[in-house]
Amino acid sequence: MEKEQELLERQSPEEEATPIEEAAPPEAAPVEETPAQKLAACILATTREAHVTPLKKLKLHLPEGVTPEEAEELLTKAGTPEADPALEKIAFIRGKKDLYFYETTLMTAHFAELDSLIMDKDILRTIATVTRSDCKLYPRPTQFSKLMGYPFYFSEDEIEGAAARMEKLEEYADIGVVTASNGGKGFYSTQFISRGYAQGLIESVEVEERENP
Amino acid sequence: MNGWTGKMLRVNLTTGSTSVESSEKYFDYIGGKGMANRILYDEVPAGTKPLDEASKVIFAAGPNCGGSAPCSSRTTMSFLSTFTKYNAICDAHMGGDTAIMMKYAGYDAIIIEGKSAKPVYIAIKDDNVEIKDAASLWGKMTMDTVAEICKVEGAGTNVVTIGPAGENLIPLANVLNNGGHSGGGGIGAIFGSKNLKALAIYGTKAVYVADSAKILELNKYVLEDLMGSNNNHVVPTVAQSWSEYENASTRWTGHPGLTWGAAEGGPIDTGESPPGEITKFGYRCQKAVFDWGDIAEKYTVKMTGCATCPVRCYASLRVPELEAKTGVKAAHANTCLANGVYARNNLLPTFQDVAEPGDGKFMAGYLATTVADDLGLWDNYGELNATLNYFVKDDCALLKQILPPAEFDSIPWDKREAGDITFLKDLLEAVASGKGELSHLADGAYFVSERYKSLLGDEFLHSSAMGLWGPLGGKRHHGNECAAQVGLLTNIIYNRDGMCHTIVNITGSGLPYDLQKSIIEEIFGAGALDKPKAYTPMNESKAKFAKFGVIRQVIHDSMTLCNWVWPMTFSPRKDRGYKGDLSVEAQYMAAITGQAWTEESLNEAAERVIQLQRAMTVEAVGSTDMRNLHDVVSNFIFDIDPDKKAFEEGTVKLDRDDWQTALTMFYKEFGWDETTGAPTRATLEKFGLKDVADALDAKGLLPA
Numbered sequence: 049m050e051k052e053q054e055l056l057e058r059q060s061p062e063e064e065a066t067p068i069e070e071a072a073p074p075e076a077a078p079v080e081e082t083p084a085q086k087l088a089a090c091i092l093a094t095t096r097e098a099h100v101t102p103l104k105k106l107k108l109h110l111p112e113g114v115t116p117e118e119a120e121e122l123l124t125k126a127g128t129p130e131a132d133p134a135l136e137k138i139a140f141i142r143g144k145k146d147l148y149f150y151e152t153t154l155m156t157a158h159f160a161e162l163d164s165l166i167m168d169k170d171i172l173r174t175i176a177t178v179t180r181s182d183c184k185l186y187p188r189p190t191q192f193s194k195l196m197g198y199p200f201y202f203s204e205d206e207i208e209g210a211a212a213r214m215e216k217l218e219e220y221a222d223i224g225v226v227t228a229s230n231g232g233k234g235f236y237s238t239q240f241i242s243r244g245y246a247q248g249l250i251e252s253v254e255v256e257e258r259e260n261p
Numbered sequence: 262m263n264g265w266t267g268k269m270l271r272v273n274l275t276t277g278s279t280s281v282e283s284s285e286k287y288f289d290y291i292g293g294k295g296m297a298n299r300i301l302y303d304e305v306p307a308g309t310k311p312l313d314e315a316s317k318v319i320f321a322a323g324p325n326c327g328g329s330a331p332c333s334s335r336t337t338m339s340f341l342s343t344f345t346k347y348n349a350i351c352d353a354h355m356g357g358d359t360a361i362m363m364k365y366a367g368y369d370a371i372i373i374e375g376k377s378a379k380p381v382y383i384a385i386k387d388d389n390v391e392i393k394d395a396a397s398l399w400g401k402m403t404m405d406t407v408a409e410i411c412k413v414e415g416a417g418t419n420v421v422t423i424g425p426a427g428e429n430l431i432p433l434a435n436v437l438n439n440g441g442h443s444g445g446g447g448i449g450a451i452f453g454s455k456n457l458k459a460l461a462i463y464g465t466k467a468v469y470v471a472d473s474a475k476i477l478e479l480n481k482y483v484l485e486d487l488m489g490s491n492n493n494h495v496v497p498t499v500a501q502s503w504s505e506y507e508n509a510s511t512r513w514t515g516h517p518g519l520t521w522g523a524a525e526g527g528p529i530d531t532g533e534s535p536p537g538e539i540t541k542f543g544y545r546c547q548k549a550v551f552d553w554g555d556i557a558e559k560y561t562v563k564m565t566g567c568a569t570c571p572v573r574c575y576a577s578l579r580v581p582e583l584e585a586k587t588g589v590k591a592a593h594a595n596t597c598l599a600n601g602v603y604a605r606n607n608l609l610p611t612f613q614d615v616a617e618p619g620d621g622k623f624m625a626g627y628l629a630t631t632v633a634d635d636l637g638l639w640d641n642y643g644e645l646n647a648t649l650n651y652f653v654k655d656d657c658a659l660l661k662q663i664l665p666p667a668e669f670d671s672i673p674w675d676k677r678e679a680g681d682i683t684f685l686k687d688l689l690e691a692v693a694s695g696k697g698e699l700s701h702l703a704d705g706a707y708f709v710s711e712r713y714k715s716l717l718g719d720e721f722l723h724s725s726a727m728g729l730w731g732p733l734g735g736k737r738h739h740g741n742e743c744a745a746q747v748g749l750l751t752n753i754i755y756n757r758d759g760m761c762h763t764i765v766n767i768t769g770s771g772l773p774y775d776l777q778k779s780i781i782e783e784i785f786g787a788g789a790l791d792k793p794k795a796y797t798p799m800n801e802s803k804a805k806f807a808k809f810g811v812i813r814q815v816i817h818d819s820m821t822l823c824n825w826v827w828p829m830t831f832s833p834r835k836d837r838g839y840k841g842d843l844s845v846e847a848q849y850m851a852a853i854t855g856q857a858w859t860e861e862s863l864n865e866a867a868e869r870v871i872q873l874q875r876a877m878t879v880e881a882v883g884s885t886d887m888r889n890l891h892d893v894v895s896n897f898i899f900d901i902d903p904d905k906k907a908f909e910e911g912t913v914k915l916d917r918d919d920w921q922t923a924l925t926m927f928y929k930e931f932g933w934d935e936t937t938g939a940p941t942r943a944t945l946e947k948f949g950l951k952d953v954a955d956a957l958d959a960k961g962l963l964p965a
Contacts, residue, residue, distance in 0.1 A: 159501065260737070
């Protein structure tokens with residue numbers, strides 16, 4: 049009972065009521081955002097949607113009061129000691145066709161690289177980059193099914209076509225394809241794993257893991 | 262009392278009596294598995310057979326259950342294996358609400374003993390315990406039984422029941438609670454032998470804890486900093502904007518564009534679920550797609566799971582087209598391997614479509630799994646399917662030799678020929694019926710081999726088609742394909758499949774190998790963790806790692822934490838260097854009980870449990886020679902990939918001599934005799950098991 053009474057007393061309207069006028073902070077004069085702050089806000093918004101921001105696209109849809117020249121000058125300093133403080137958390141990937149910006153507390157460099165590869169629309173380079181990374185890091189082949197899903201969404205025909213084209217290009221001479229007993233396929237890179245090892249690993253991820261979940 | 266209730270319930274089905282006793286004398290065994298194992302040792306004489314009246318089933322939970330820690334409501338059931346050689350001690354672990362209801366009703370354990378003269382079920386509502394007539398339930402499927410009992414006992418009651426398979430004493434029979442969680446090991450047959458249809462529990466009491474603030478702090482810490490997804494996979498399946506890594510093999514399947522397609526009110530996108538954002542935790546594991554493939558997305562209503570679990574690792578699906586076409590009310594929501602296993606291999610070579618072109622295999626798997634669950638028929642991690650396939654291969658060559666012609670002809674082979682998926686329903690119902698020779702294919706692989714020895718020779722038990730860890734009959738479950746010798750060593754500890762997820766949660770975490778290696782070697786020493794399919798010979802670090810795997814599993818099964826998620830070896834957080842925290846279990850124990858538990862004291866208590874289990878197994882084997890009579894592994898483990906040598910890249914093949922070295926090192930870690938693998942007197946006494954040592958000594962079962 050004592051505790052209940054104490055609670056009621058704590059919640060008594062007399063004690064809790066505070067005149068709204070008194071609590072409201074004084075109205076502050078609106079502060080004009082700097083161009084760097086506006087650009088950072090744009091990039092942050094796109095990062096929240098899980099995408100990098102291509103510079104060319106940004107320059108076509110600039111925030112009010114920011115010129116294309118200003119944008120380019122400010123953004124290309126991102127990640128350097130001369131960067132505007134408002135762009136401290138902005139980084140970029142130098143893609144083949146553009147610069148791609150992202151906010152670093154929300155997006156990793158890894159994802160930014162993948163998204164910039166996708167935006168560059170160079171499927172061969174995308175597959176080779178992802179494959180080399182997968183074979184070096186994990187190690188594992190890059191399953192076709194991975195490339196057919198988020199965030200790549202390549203079709204099977206596109207992937208098969210890319211595999212055929214890569215076979216003929218020197219810069220992709222290290223990239224090969226292995227097939228599991230269920231027909232599932234994956235790319236591998238001889239820079240990091242042998243064909244025999246890749247063959248064993250594709251069987252693991254396509255077949256054996258499913259048999260031993 | 263904090264954590265433990267301090268009480269256990271005894272129900273004697275022979276006399277119809279019930280009693281409540283103190284559980285305090287078992288606290289040295291933590292609870293759950295440890296408590297249940299010791300009770301079984303104390304009360305069921307060695308040599309008892311699982312279906313004897315003297316056989317018992319013990320349900321137990323640990324002090325942590327009911328205390329709100331994430332994933333703390335799994336039930337351990339201990340009993341004698343019905344399906345493996347020696348019928349030795351065996352545990353089954355079941356999710357759902359059974360454990361927490363048992364604790365809320367006021368019991369750390371429930372001991373079921375004796376045998377009823379007629380079908381009954383046990384109804385528990387806190388202190389009120391009744392043995393009720395179950396004549397009207399006998400013969401019913403598991404789903405209907407749950408519904409019928411809940412009508413009588415009230416909604417919210419947790420009902421653990423057998424189906425026809427258990428009633429018919431099929432050795433591979435299980436129990437299911439509330440239709441979605443099962444416990445195997447043959448416990449269903451033991452229920453059936455006791456004329457016990459079900460156990461219904463409803464509890465309203467509290468589980469008291471010593472330091473509730475600390476527990477809430479730990480819960481927050483675990484959820485925000487340590488826990489990933491199902492199996493504590495800490496890397497998402499596909500790249501997400503916050504992730505440094507992605508790995509298609511993990512169970513963190515949720516991502517933008519992947520939905521719960523049949524959710525009430527329309528599809529729900531699982532989206533991004535970064536570490537630290539605990540309100541999105543439940544979207545991390547889209548288990549339907551993991552289990553069944555992309556086709557399952559549109560049928561997914563939601564993810565569900567056990568009490569106190571944020572992971573939600575089993576999927577609730579609605580497949581109305583299947584019900585309309587086959588009459589089978591497709592309500593399967595069980596976890597793990599049941600997912601489509603009967604549609605694999607060759608039981609049904611072709612599949613008729615159901616709702617759309619190409620969906621027949623999914624529908625067949627889903628139908629068969631639903632039927633198996635409803636029958637209370639356990640798959641033993643795929644063993645039953647493997648056995649059935651073994652006998653139907655080559656135009657049913659073996660099946661024709663074991664079945665009388667009339668029985669063979671009674672099987673609707675025309676349906677199989679046509680790809681009619683209801684063939685699987687007919688087949689499983691026949692297996693669960695207990696009638697005819699076909700039912701014996703669910704005796705468990707060891708007993709199948711014994712029954713048809715002249716036909717099968719040694720090949721059956723040692724074949725890769727069966728995939729057993731050893732001829733004892735346990736299915737390989739995260740064995741040599743998981744961290745080489747380490748995984749396989751965790752298998753040979755048990756008298757069934759390993760069920761140890763400590764190691765596979767590490768290798769399957771999704772993190773790159775070098776990162777895994779650096780964290781694991783820091784704990785266990787150089788060489789503890791091999792690259793996948795690039796194994797190295799045995800070493801002491803691997804032996805320590807394997808022991809850790811077993812001990813953690815025992816901790817989880819005893820204090821009650823889900824070993825399908827725990828331990829927190831890794832973290833999904835980059836700012837932690839992806840390192841987890843292995844001290845959390847002990848912190849929970851201390852906060853819950855108010856006692857000074859440490860990682861060391863918890864490990865010691867868990868090791869006491871394993872020492873006891875090993876001693877019980879020695880008694881069941883009737884020899885100290887565990888190396889040659891129990892810990893024998895199947896030939897396929899050494900003979901697969903004939904074109905490759907052991908330790909060559911691309912194979913999980915092991916080497917026979919190296920395996921013997923692995924056993925020796927493992928025995929040494931546990932303080933067992935390094936020649937035989939049996940516990941020594943000194944080791945047993947070190948863990949307070951002098952009485953066990955004396956009993957073994959009296960039977961000549963201590964190593965020289």
